[in-house]
Each structure stands twice: as C-alpha cells, then as structure tokens.
Amino acid sequence: MTASSQIRRGEVALRHLSKTYSLNGQPLPVLRNLSLDIRGGESLAIVGPSGCGKTTLLRLLAGLEGADAGQVVIDGTPIAGVGTERAVIYQEPRLLPWLSVLENVAFGLELRGVPRAEAQDRARRYIRLVGLDDFQNAWPRQLSGGMAQRVGIARALTVQPEILLLDEPLGALDAMTKLTMQEELARIWAEEGVTMILVTHDLEEAIFLADRVLVLTNDGTAPTVFPVDLPRPRDRNSAGFVQMRRMLMGKFGLH
Numbered sequence: 001m002t003a004s005s006q007i008r009r010g011e012v013a014l015r016h017l018s019k020t021y022s023l024n025g026q027p028l029p030v031l032r033n034l035s036l037d038i039r040g041g042e043s044l045a046i047v048g049p050s051g052c053g054k055t056t057l058l059r060l061l062a063g064l065e066g067a068d069a070g071q072v073v074i075d076g077t078p079i080a081g082v083g084t085e086r087a088v089i090y091q092e093p094r095l096l097p098w099l100s101v102l103e104n105v106a107f108g109l110e111l112r113g114v115p116r117a118e119a120q121d122r123a124r125r126y127i128r129l130v131g132l133d134d135f136q137n138a139w140p141r142q143l144s145g146g147m148a149q150r151v152g153i154a155r156a157l158t159v160q161p162e163i164l165l166l167d168e169p170l171g172a173l174d175a176m177t178k179l180t181m182q183e184e185l186a187r188i189w190a191e192e193g194v195t196m197i198l199v200t201h202d203l204e205e206a207i208f209l210a211d212r213v214l215v216l217t218n219d220g221t222a223p224t225v226f227p228v229d230l231p232r233p234r235d236r237n238s239a240g241f242v243q244m245r246r247m248l249m250g251k252f253g254l255h
C-alpha cells in the first residue's frame with residue numbers, strides 16, 4: 001500500500017457540496033458543487049468577500065447544517081452531523097462566566113464523562129500550551145480579548161479533536177494581539193498535528209498560517225485553491241510572502 005492511499009487521521013474530503021438558501025423567496029446559491037481533498041494535518045485557509053459562504057462551508061464541515069447535495073467525508077466516512085473528532089472555534093470564545101479558566105477548559109471533557117480530576121489534569125496541559133499557566137484560577141471577566149480566545153483554543157484542543165474548524169477566530173482582536181495570536185496558532189498547529197481549517201478575511205493571516213488557501217467568490221465563479229509554498233515559520237516580510245499577498249489581493253481587485 002502506498003502512503004497516498006492510506007487514510008490519515010483528520011483527512012477531509014468535500015464531495016460535490018452544494019448549498020442554496022432562499023432570500024425573499026428567491027434562491028440564493030452559496031456553494032456550488034465544491035470538491036476538495038484536505039490532507040490529515042493540513043492547514044487550509046478559506047478566504048473571500050463577505051457573504052461568499054465561508055461560514056456556511058464551516059457549518060457544513062462542523063455538521064451544524066446539512067448540504068443540499070454532496071458530502072463531507074472525514075477519514076473515509078461521510079458525516080451525519082456534529083462529531084467528537086471536530087472542534088469549532090468562533091470569533092467570540094463564549095466562555096461560561098461562572099467557571100474559572102481551568103473549569104471552562106475542563107468542562108467539555110466532563111460533559112463527555114471524564115472524571116473531574118482527570119479532566120482538569122488534561123485541561124492544564126492545554127492551558128500551558130496556550131501560555132495561560134498563571135491564569136488557571138482567573139474568571140473570564142478578568143481576561144483580555146486575546147487571553148479569552150486562548151482559553152477558547154485550549155478548550156477546543158482539550159477534547160483532542162482531529163480537526164479544528166475556526167471561523168475568524170482572531171477577527172475581534174486588536175492588530176498587535178492578532179499578530180501574536182497568529183504566531184501562537186502556527187506553533188500550536190505544528191505541535192498538535194491537527195488538521196486546521198481556518199476562515200479568515202485577512203489575506204496575510206491566511207498566508208501566514210496555511211498550506212493552501214481556498215478562495216471563494218460571490219460572483220458565481222468557481223473557487224480556486226492556491227498552495228503557499230513558503231518555508232515555516234513564515235516571514236511576513238520575505239519576498240515570497242509579499243508576492244503571494246499581492247497575487248491574492250489581485251484576485252479581489254485590491255492592491
């Protein structure tokens with residue numbers, strides 16, 4: 001058996017996905033016959049103008065919504081809804097205000113029946129990974145936006161998903177915090193070996209984090225995938241990075 005025919009954990013296949021909403025009684029096609037293979041452990045960014053269907057695609061991947069046609073196949077099996085091999089991170093971390101950082105991160109495991117002491121042990125490992133060791137006992141209201149989002153990331157990782165689905169996770173952060181968090185995400189992705197599917201409207205973020213960038217449009221033209229053939233860790237000022245940014249911006253008529 002060759003390596004390419006083996007199914008790796010966290011492998012995702014989009015097979016002929018279509019989704020149409022209706023707006024004022026008129027059909028609003030959002031995804032049309034989208035097919036894509038995402039390798040286990042790959043980092044894929046999804047970019048495109050507002051309303052092009054990024055969140056819709058992520059919701060289909062999460063199993064929060066069904067496609068009109070086509071399938072999402074994970075590790076060889078079509079999904080039929082949400083699943084424990086996938087974790088979703090949103091723009092707002094949605095922490096429970098009455099639980100400490102440690103309790104918030106351990107909560108998902110406890111919901112799955114893991115005894116509290118073990119859940120908290122496992123949670124501590126991911127709190128350390130996101131650099132919040134000293135804040136285990138803090139309350140959510142005591143955290144900055146960036147710290148709260150780190151807690152959200154730790155909470156998602158604690159259940160040890162194969163696939164992380166992120167919908168503009170850094171979109172609400174200030175510019176400096178965002179750059180720091182991009183570096184954190186790059187490190188965490190490399191250390192954890194998870195498949196990362198990241199929706200962002202920030203082209204630089206996409207180039208910084210992704211192995212490939214999927215560009216969706218809202219003019220009915222077919223989506224395009226661009227490989228990011230740049231060494232890691234990525235250097236935002238390198239010639240290759242700047243060239244890639246210019247090329248992607250050009251796709252949106254920007255410069």
Ligand SMILES: Nc1ncnc2c1ncn2[C@@H]1O[C@H](COP(=O)(O)OP(=O)(O)O)[C@@H](O)[C@H]1O
Pocket residue numbers: 021022023028030048049050051052053054055056057
């Ligand atoms: N539940 C829904 N019902 C009707 N229309 C929707 C629904 N969800 C999204 N849409 C529409 O589908 C399009 C794509 O939305 P979305 O996936 O949220 O875009 P993006 O995340 O790229 O900004 C938009 O025009 C949006 O208004």
Ligand SMILES: [Mg+2]
Pocket residue numbers: 054055056
């Ligand atoms: Mg969206």
